[in-house]
Amino acid sequence: MGEFALSADRLSVKRGGLLALRDVSFEVRAGEVFALLGGNGAGKSTTLLSFLGLLKPEAGEARVLGQSAHDNVAAARKQIAYLPEAATLYPHLSAEENISYFLSLAGLRRDKSAINAALERVALQPAARAQRMERYSKGMRQKVAIALALLREAPILLLDEPTSGLDPIAIDDFNILIGDLARSGSTVLMVTHDVYGACQVASRIGLLRAGELVGVFDAPADGRIDTDAVHAAFAGRAAS
Amino acid sequence: MTVVSSLFRELSFLLRQRAIAGLLVLALLLSSLSISTGLTEIAHQRAAIERMVLADKADRENAMAKAEDWGGAAYSSFHLTYLPPSDLAFAALGQRDLSPWKHRVNLLALEGQIHAADTANPELALAGRIDFAFIVSVLAPLLVILLLHDLRAGERAAGRHDLLIATAGRSGGLWPMRASALVATLAVCLLLPFWVGAALAGTQLAKVLAVSLLVCVHLLFWAAVSYWAGARAAAGSVILTGLVGFWLLLTAILPAITRVSIERAISIPAGGDIVLTQREVVNDAWDLPKNVTMEAFVARHPEWENEAQIDRPFEWKWYYAFQQVGDQSAETLSTSYRQGILERDRAASLAAFVSPPVLIDRTLQGLAGTDTRAALAYETTVRDFHARLRTWLYPKLFLEEPFDRAALSDLPAYQPLVVDE
Amino acid sequence: MRTILLVAADEWRFWRRSRLAMLALGLLLVLVAASATLTALRVANEAEARALLQSEAEETYRSQPDRHPHRMVHYGHYVFRTPPPLAMIDPGVDPVTGQSIFLEGHRQNAAMFADAKTGATAGQLADMSPAVVLSLFAPLLLIAMGYSVMTRERENGTLGPLLAQGVSPLTLIAGKGLALASVAGLTLLPLVLTAAVAISKGETLAATAVFLGSFSLYLLVWCALIIAVSSLSARRASSLTILVVVWILLVLIVPRIAANVAASVAPAQGKIEADFAVLNELRSMGDGHNAADPAFEQLKANLLLQYDVASVEDLPVNFRGIVAETAEADLTAVLNRFAEERMATEVRQVSLLRSFGWISPALALREASMTSAGTGVEAHHKFLRDAEAVRFDFVQGLNRVHAEQLAYADDIKRSSDPEAERRTRVSSENWKVLEDFHFVPPPSDTRVEGALAPLARLGAWFALLFGLVLFSARGLKL
Secondary structure, three states, X not given: OOOEEEEEEEEEEEEOOEEEEEEEXXXXXXXXXXXXXXXXXXXXXXXXXXXXXXXXXXXXXXXXXXXXXXXXXXXXXXXXXXEOOOOOOXXXXXXXXXXXXHHHHOOOOOOHHHHHHHHHHOOOOHHHOOXXXXXXXXXXXXXXXXXXXXXXXXXXXXXXXXXXXXXXXHHHHXXXXXXXXXXXXXXXXXXXXXXXXXXXHOOEEEEEEXXXXXXXXXXXXXOOOOHHHHHHHHHOOOOO | OOHHHHHHHHHHHHHOOHHXXXXXXXHHHHHHHHHHHHHHHHHHHHHHHHHHHHHHHHHHHHHHXXXXXXXHHXXXXXXXEEOOOOOOHHHOOHHHHOOOOEEEEOOOOHHHOOOEOOXXXXXXXXXXXXXXXXXXXXXXXXXXXXXXXXOOHHHHHOOOHHHHHHHHOOHHHHHHHHHHHHHHHHHHHHXXXXXXXXXXXXXXXXXXXXXXXXXXHHHHHHHHHHHHHHXXXXXXXXXXXXXXXXXXXXXXXXXXXXXXXXXXXXXXXXXXXXXXXXXXXXXXXXXXOHHHHHHHHHHHOHXXXXXXXXXXXXXXXHHHHHHHHHHHHHHHHHHHHHHHXXXXXXXXXXXXXXXXXXXXXXXXXXHHOOOHHHHHHHHHHHHHHHHHHHHHHHHHHHOOOOXXXXXXXXXXXXXXXXXXX | OHHHHHHHHHHHHHHHHOHHHHHHHHHHXXXXXXXXXXXXXXXXXXXXXXXXXXXXXXXXXXXXXXXXXXXXHHHOEEEEOOOOHHHHOOOOOHHHHOOEEEEEOOEEOOOEOOHHHHOOOOOOOOOOOHHHHHHHHHHHHHHHHHOOOOHHHHHHOOHHHHHHOOOOHHHHHHHHHHHHHHHHHHHHHHHHHHHHHHHHXXXXXXXXXXXXXXXXXXXXXXXXXHHHHHHHOOOHHHHHHHHHHHHHHHHHHHHHHHHHHHHHHOOOXXXXXXXXXXXXXXXXXXXXXXXXXXXXXXXXHHHHHHHOOOOHHHOOOOHHHHHHHHHHHHHHHHHHHHHHHHHHHHHHHHHHHHHHHHOOHHHHHHHHHHHHHOOOHHHHHHHHHHHHHHHHHHHXXXXXXXXXXOOHHHHHHOOOOHHHXXXXXXXXXXXXXXXXXXXXXOOHHHHHHHHHHHHHHHHHHHHHHHHHHHHHHHOOOO
């Protein structure tokens, strides 16, 4: 068990009185990029929040590095950098100020050059860095949030719809970045409804439908996952 | 990272939000305003007392200089009595707008004099004052509510809630930290002007500490309520509506209900009856045989039994005897009038436990000596003083001591009640 | 127009489905109704009780036995201020001023026995007349129900589709405004019923209309303010917070600051302190009890000359009575001058207080309602003046009797000669000249006229906010 960065073990979670996840089991190995694919309300975000210990499982367990996320909340969150969907940081602060505030919340301190390096890495225009974030576009806000996740230097990254609302170039940049991270040993669990994006970056894809994990696709050792097969499964047809 | 440094981090972070900084500045401004107007008002009252003490002395000496007998001297000389404001009165002006804190009495029947009210402009009294007690009891809860209701709901609405929790690690840490930082700063904003005012007024340290503690406890109560409500998974505006409704219930509706019920449950004799009774007895005495009056008088003062014979149509001792009998006749009514006020006050102090704002307001007035009890205690000093004046006068009249203007300087002097000790 | 009604009906459907809105509305309606009933009963009881006390006081006075007339000057008389009909809604200064005055010779007493002194003190907002409930808390209800009228549509993203249907921003806002105004109208209902009772008790139609009109205008000011803030805010949370802060400032804070400012800018001496000056001035005049006071030498000389006699004993009138009459008139002139000064100071303070009505509509409403109901400081001053007129009349009536019906020779011997004393008692028939007193507030026309200035302030507020609403409609952001 110990070798899995994240594992869901027969996980069932209720939200708003209804079962949002039903008996879901899967594992994410250290250093891999795992994508959870599903439509609206399939239970993707619920899975991420379970690993953060923000939701109490009805049955089963969400484990981070082998430990129950719900019982060891602080330990679990220390290992995880989280990128929420449509990440909005504080609009009255600049990118740098937001990052150092959030880092200090996590008990971390990074100097200015490290923050600048991270912002460089996500390709945020230098002119924008000292500006208040209220004027940022959605793509710029997303970049800052990714920079924050990088600076956490946590071994595990949870990404909630990281590419939604980004322009195609930004998506490409993002995919390259995720690949780099995985190669340098980070574990990435991302949820998305973008079939093509998932197939490009993920080494494995789990398919969620109405709270149940209906399938897991592996990338062949030499290449990418077959987009058509995933797409067919996503749409509920048998693979041709 | 230590708790203190996290607290300061959150504080410096929160203070950069315009709405929060604005509310805290408002608290500081209003508290300063209440303290400065409170100090001015008390300075006015002290200056007025000083002027009145001088004018009172001059007027009495003037009257005595013209007196030709004991009775005439007692008739024409008035004595100022007053309740000086305490060293904390600036923070809770209390009943001083409504209950008289000064009377000028002579040796005629006291019941005819003690109910006169020398109060301020009624329409100003109706508008109320912005004293520190008002700021603390009525306004501070609203400020706490405004600062804390949105603590989580605001972050949730902005989509930051989960990220904050995930980043901060322990979910328990961040919100208490932010709430404490806000409430502590609010407490400082409210108390700082008070401390300055207390230093200027020379308030006893024990009272300053007591008030500071009260303010903090009151803030904590509302912080706990707001924090609990803020933890609901509802929109910030819904939480705010609920909290303001709760404030309204505790600050206005419940007090109004208890007030009406107390006033219905505990009846007080009509004040007019006291004065009417006293007037009838005093005026009837002129038509009654003099021994009827003197018998009623001697029943209370047996020591003058042998000197109670009245031979002439007018004698001062008979005149003052019927004044005293007038007071005696109204005694039952007057006592139950004061008793009723005291009982209502006692009931109100019990009822105050259902409403923290009322409890705070009443406690502050109690500490400042500006509550109903202090007003009644002052009235008692006036009654005692009047009794001492009578005790001084009666031997002069009944033993028919020859009039000696110099002896008038031995008249008992009024000793104001000092609430500070 | 049909669209406006549709929008309003839709807003009502939203409220009917919101438990919080229904709870708030129910709570306030109960509050207004309860306070209207309790206050109306209390004021009606008070009015009856005081009218009874008044007629008893007159009865007692008239049934006094034969006496020396000056004894009746000191016996004195009571007048009670009976509350006007609209005091059932706005008792005004009644609880803080004291309701009765003891009238006697040589002095002007202050009103005694204010209710506020004997009341149970329960915090600073426990006094709840319907007027207070309406001016303080009805705006809170309107805020609770109306803060989201526009921000909700904006946040839910329904504003765009609504406008895309061809509904103009102004129509939409008018519909929302109509819905909110109908809530305001609902809270006014208990007031209208009580006002009808007041009319049946003799209040004029004009004063009642102005009275109710000021409350309606006040609530409309709040409706306009709420709509404007809701239209201009981006989010529900901010529109509610802004409105609550504005409410705190306009309703709780500014009126009290105004009172503080008025008291310190135009400070008033207390009565005791002011009386020292009165005493000083009176001391230079003669004592009316002492006909030998040198101050009356001139009067004596004039009288002797007028009747062409050599000594006061030969005068056809009782010199002592004449002295008492003259002294009372002189003394009253001084007392009145000081009383008028005192009232002028109070009026100055009050007009300062009321000028803050430009800043706080709650203050403007209080002025309009108290003035039109006849429960403000002007009405209290009228009571003081009426009482003084009664006092002066009965005292001078008695002094006239003293001068005309008593022999001077008997009068000067009455302390030593029981027979002479008996002859100085005049018939109790003379006490019957005391007139009935029934306090009436200033006439309806005066009250209506007095309420125009605060109504203008409310009108200015409404016009300003209405303009702001129009402005927000023109540039309505999605």
